[in-house]
Amino acid sequence: MKRSIKVPHRAAAAIAVMEMGVSDYSVIASAVGLTVEEVKRIDMAEDSPIRQLSCEGIPYGEYFTLEKDIRCPKCHALVRFAPCVACYGPTKYQSARQRGYI
Numbered sequence: 001m002k003r004s005i006k007v008p009h010r011a012a013a014a015i016a017v018m019e020m021g022v023s024d025y026s027v028i029a030s031a032v033g034l035t036v037e038e039v040k041r042i043d044m045a046e047d048s049p050i051r052q053l054s055c056e057g058i059p060y061g062e063y064f065t066l067e068k069d070i071r072c073p074k075c076h077a078l079v080r081f082a083p084c085v086a087c088y089g090p091t092k093y094q095s096a097r098q099r100g101y102i
């Protein structure tokens with residue numbers, strides 16, 4: 001069962017990129033097609049659905065297509081989707097199982 005994401009697509013994508021450990025706002029901004037200011041606002045998580053998503057993490061099975069490839073800080077692969085499937089797929093699967101989502 002999939003939970004729906006209530007935040008705008010680009011904001012969710014930015015959270016997914018941050019979740020991968022990318023902290024450079026300009027890298028995140030160009031990857032998801034937002035401005036640096038917008039990414040900063042998302043990172044501050046003033047909006048409650050955004051705060052909730054960044055606390056809980058991107059649900060298992062949700063991947064966001066990026067406008068530009070980014071280098072995964074963990075496996076150093078260039079990825080077009082966030083979060084990195086190779087690094088986060090198995091971990092997210094386990095945590096989703098533990099929480100009873102799948």
Ligand SMILES: [Zn+2]
Pocket residue numbers: 072073074075076077084085086087088
């Ligand atoms: Zn990776």
